[in-house]
Amino acid sequence: MAITDDVLVVGGGLAACTAALSAAETGARVRLLAHKKSTLRQASGLVDVLGYAGGDGPFAEPYDGLDALSDDHPYHVVGEDGIRDGLRLFDEAVGDAYQGGHTDANALVMTHGGTMKPTARYPESVAPGLASSSGDMLLVGFESLTDFDAPVAADHLAAANVPFSVRGVTVEFPKSFRSDAKVTRFAKALDRDESVSGGTVRSDLADAIAAELDGETRVGFPAMLGDDHDDEVRDELADRLGVPVFEVPTGPPSLLGLKLEDMLFDALDEAGVRISTGNPAVDFETEDGRIETVIVDQKHRMTPYEADQIVLATGGLVGKGLDSDREHITEPVFGCHVPHPEDRYDWSEPEAFGDHAFARFGVVPDDELRPTDEDGAVQFENLRAAGGVVGGADVAREKSASGVSLATGAVAGRLAGEEATQ
Amino acid sequence: MNKSPSVLVIGGGSTGTGIARDLAMRGLDVTLVEKGNLTHGTTGRMHGLLHSGGRYAVSDQASAKECIVENRVLRRIAGHCVEMTGGLFVQRPEDSDEYFEKKLAGCRECGIPAEVLSAEEAREIEPYLATDIKRAIKVPDGAVDPFRLCVSNAASAVEHGARVETHSEVTDVLVEDGEVVGVEVTHQSGTGPYVHGKPGEVEEIYADYVVNATGAWAGQIGDLAGVDVEVRPSKGVMTIMNTRQVDTVVNRCRPKGDADIIVPHETTCILGTTDEEVEDPEDYPEEGWEVDLMIETLSELVPMLEDARTIRSFWGVRPLYEPPGTGTEDPTDITREFFLLDHADRDDLPGMTSIVGGKLTTYRMMAEKISDHVCEKLDVEAECRTADEPLPGSEDFSVLRDYMEDFGLRSPIGRRSVQRLGSRADDVLNSIDPNPVVCECEAVTRAEIHDALDTAGTDLNSVRIQTRASMGNCQGAICCHRMANELAPEYDEDIVRSSLDDLYQERWKGERHAMWGEQLSQSALKHMLHATTMNRDEDPAASDDALDFAAFDDGNQSEGGSASDGSSGGAVADGGRVSTADDTGGADGDN
Structure with a gap:
């Protein structure tokens, strides 16, 4: 039937x-x-x-x-x-x-290529990083994630004369994975707050970035800040750093x-x-x-x-x-x-x-x-x-x-x- | 002690790099100039067949005999560039028995091991061969990576003291008192590796002898020297499949014809080819019917090709030559022999020799003969050692061991890396930590990219041909920008961007010939990733118009409308805005 x-x-x-x-x-x-x-x-x-x-x-x-x-x-x-x-x-x-629903205006959202894209709606994890808002920005990339190079992306944004200063740093993720590990593996480590020698992934990561912070009022990462517990990951990092953190949308596999x-x-x-x-x-x-x-x-x-x-x-x-x-x-x-x-x-x-x-x-x-x-x-x-x-x-x-x-x-x-x- | 005689070699293909290596090993002071990348001309645009000689066993036995000799030499000195796949000459029911017998006899006359297989035996080796094939001849054909071969020759030449300049075009041949004494070279971005944005530079390079190894471009260099070199460039199409539908070289066993060979190459197969004379080696039509012909004709041998996915097509130009007055009409009848044209004898212009014709499999033998000739001219007595001394990367095969443990790389990444790097694997793969994968399709890690960057400058196409990064199924959709990122921090962001644009455009060019079915879907995805997701086509940083940032959404929900007053005042409000996002979430829901 x-x-x-x-x-x-x-x-x-x-x-x-x-x-x-x-x-x-x-x-x-x-x-x-x-x-x-x-x-x-x-x-x-x-x-x-x-x-x-x-x-x-x-x-x-x-x-x-x-x-x-x-x-x-x-x-x-x-x-x-x-x-x-x-x-x-x-x-x-x-x-x-x-x-983004509060206005008819497009936001300019930065992309993992370092450009900006006019966008009507954006995930809340992306919101603090709008290129159409001000607030000096620190972008963080990881040695072992080749899809997003934070210093290149920062200089690219700066080349478009964004109304804030932006800087990129590359750090080592607190835990090392296989050479072909994808962002999903990094997200999982943050989700579970896996332990590493002397601490946990979240606290070690925050420490590494705190050492780099130089007056910036927001910190951006490729979109890998947790999957099932993403709110918790962002909150903890923001809390430890004392400034909001945000995600930069990426290509496949795209967690967002x-x-x-x-x-x-x-x-x-x-x-x-x-x-x-x-x-x-x-x-x-x-x-x-x-x-x-x-x-x-x-x-x-x-x-x-x-x-x-x-x-x-x-x-x-x-x-x-x-x-x-x-x-x-x-x-x-x-x-x-x-x-x-x-x-x-x-x-x-x-x-x-x-x-x-x-x-x-x-x-x-x-x-x-x-x-x-x-x-x-x-x-x-x-x-x-x-x-x-x-x-x-x-x-x-x-x-x-x-x-x-x-x-x-x-x-x-x-x-x-x-x-x-x- | 006297200074070594100097030789300038024009052309960075297999012949040019082979000559540079040979002469440098004999102690001469060698400079090689190439107007594009190494392999830029014909070498990088061939089907990758390491001839057993079988293809010439009936029509051109002199070439066939050279092929089988050099086939064995290359297996020895260039093991990391060669894959011994074996080859089949397959006879279909409509193909003549007489030709089959001639092929078999020809192979044996030329010393090419040849074995007749029944249809069943052939299909045991290649299960996707058509069910109605009649029989086959098995020969020791193989696959050779022309890029790696050329780069290794150049690297060896440099190890022996040579200077290699790519992106350096010969813009004049210097003739003094009726003798060639050197060339004027225009370096596209100064001397040394190519770097985007670095200003060009003109250099006069004097040498005791000049070798014109520019293949299909030999006539153009001849023009600069005021001599006629009548090359007859002939184009051929090659179509790359997404996977290895066959693991053995499959030839059609019939007299010369278009679309009669399939060569397994790395992760792909290459279908070839056509043979059509063209006027200009750089400007000729590349047409869809040629691609269609490859697929339709070769489907007669391997039916699954009809609906299989191709990832791109490219055309190469053969540097065919025949002595003036021969007058062969059909380019397929022109000999594949090579010719050494000493312009002293031929045109009363001493100081320069041109080399034309020939084929990749016998490049080393050609280089040896030219080098002998140059040495004779310069009164140098030195033995050729290129047949015995392995190329860099092929010295020691003990590296083909437990790469998984040694390099922390999973198979097949480790296996693929070691296959490409050969005996250099240890040095290269242990040079960088962490060493993530940059190109997923071809399993290329950061270490290999950086190794290639040593000589590539900012030319990512040079990195591509050395490593195969961006040459796989996705044609760079996922890795082009990752490769570009590896240029930082050594190079600035604007250079990273220009390099990326160049590579992306180069990939698009060949992929266009495959845009239907699965690959059109893949190309559309690539377009979406780079245009939609990254907005690279409308990059604000590339625009001269200033963006009015204040006109856009600044995320400030509490103001309930579009952006605040912009300018400096906005900065203060925004500082507070960021943390309000969560607080106003409830209000948002009520809207």
Whole structure:
């Protein structure tokens, strides 16, 4: 017998979670169908909405840049209200764990590369380190973590004329690990406050940094200050140092991204969303232009999932919501139309940071976020798309990845929920 | 005692570095100049095949015989650059029996060990060979790392007193009284290792003899000296796979043709190649159909290649040459022999010899012959020792032991490091503590990066070719900036940034040829990490426009709006702000 819900959300990342939360708000019975780990573990954990468009930026407020986006940008489908709705859902889902909701303005958050990035919401552990706030800064890196070089990052920030002085030091972590240990191992040592000769990891680390402090009023670390007990780790370090400590977002494996994923799934549980993970949607059945059933491959047992409305939020090229071969870009679950240049050499530009066509690849939504075919006709009456699988946004250059996911997720989820429950 | 005669070698490929080593070992005063990195021209752009000679056993037996001799020499003197994979010539049902027999007979005539395998036996060695293959010939082909080989030759030359200048282009050949007496060199960033931002410098280098070992560029040096060297550059594509679909060199057993070889190379396989004459060795089209041809044709031998992931493609230019008047039309018919052109005999211009043609497997033999010729010209009597004396890194194989214990490195990091460093592993890996991994795909640690930096200056592409860092599946997505970070504190942040930009762009260039399927997904991730996460494409530090920091969120929630008055007053408020974050959390929730 088929599993039946009002709304079935296919995908497990930021857009899928937002769509599920949004649909649940309408009173619909919602199921999230996530195949594998989302790309959040690769993401910084920052929530950007819009930083650059049409050659301008960084925008002090994301809404300043909307007019500069091309007409087919998903933000123009959902409008400013859609963006605000997405942020509202996000703020409610994560609560105090994120900040930035007190203002429309973007914050400038420093990155592990030493640049700054315009960002709408940021984890509370990142908040004391905003580059758009003042207070002299000491950055701390570790000999054995090559991803973040504190003196280089400090000099890089200074080169952008930040309104405070910034200095970086490299210290040895109190405990040594294997040569290929990742940040997660360092975080665990801090979580457990593992003992080392003469003390513990936290106290030894604080001592090493106290010796370096020279009047700075905040101290930054790569994002590895604990995992399960991160509040405790930060509080203890801040207490011992007498100044606030903060984290600098990093690349994969990103603890901040992983924590965000956990928070979103907790919020789904709380909202009563049913969650099925670990198996891919491999096929579907239609009737009268509607998707009736999505077939899920559960260890080679084909299981039908029925729903009145469906949201496709499987991600873009990175999340494999879009697939390709040497000739075509495809959307593998429902075969939605994805326009693209014929010659694959036109998919990318020779300049590494050029205006790559691939960055905009995705399905073409109608004004209700339903994917359309090459003639502009809606492909399936009850299918909507959200997040990276939607085309038209160059989220990397715009710094809009999270915002597009939140806004399209919120709108697609709400429309699907309303439709299913009316 | 008289000063040793001086020789200037132009070209830092296998031939040039081989000649520099040979002559330096014979006691001559050698200077080598290369306009890019070592291996910059053709050497760094080949498929990495250590020929058994089998490929030439029918068409060019002179070359085949040289190959098998040098194949054995290189295994001895360059063990840490060579992997003896073995090779197969595979016959498909549509390939002629007559050619198969000719190949077998040719190998035997040339002294190349050759054994006929049934289809079943061949597939036991390489399980992914097509099920319908007919049979195969097994030969001692291998894989050679051209980068490591070249760098080791240069290092050996330096040990014997040579001067090696990279990023140093010959901008004139100095001719006095009808004789070549030296060259004018433009150092891109002064003498010594390349450093970003260091001003260029022009130097005139006089020498008793000049050797033009610039391969496909030999005609350009000839032009500077006023002589014609008619090189016929011929391009070939090579496509790199994400993994080793085969562990043996797989050749198609049929007469010359495109896309007929797969060479396992380190963590990858390289598919090759094409043979098409081009006008300019630096400016020729690199086209998708060539990549498609590799995949489609070689899938006939190894069907899984059809859907396998490629990580990039690159093109190389062969320095083909034939004596004037030969008039061969198809470049695949031009001999792979090398030619020594003494411009005294040929053009009445003493003081310079050009070397053209040839191939990497026989680089040492070519270098020996040129060095003999130079010594004869300079009246030097000295024996060549390069066939017997191992290259740095290949001296002592007792290091291939318990690297896990010795270097505190887990396998496979330890194993990979020792394979690359050979007998230098002890010195290099124990030089830095802690010694974290910088490049995860290729298991390259900080110590190895710093070892390469000794000669690379700030040129991370030089570090790349020495260590393989950033050459793996992620194509530098995870490690490009880590490699750049290793330049600090010796170099300033702006140099770190420029070096990173150069490496990142170089990686992107070749990866573009693989942007579909899995690798497009990988490239998109790389783009997201560097543009989205790090905002490197819109780096405020690289912009001339001043940022209005006060217009942005300063995190001050108590003010309930956008930033306070900015300027100096903001600093005081902010000092208090930091600790208020937790206190106002409740209020935030009420919003």
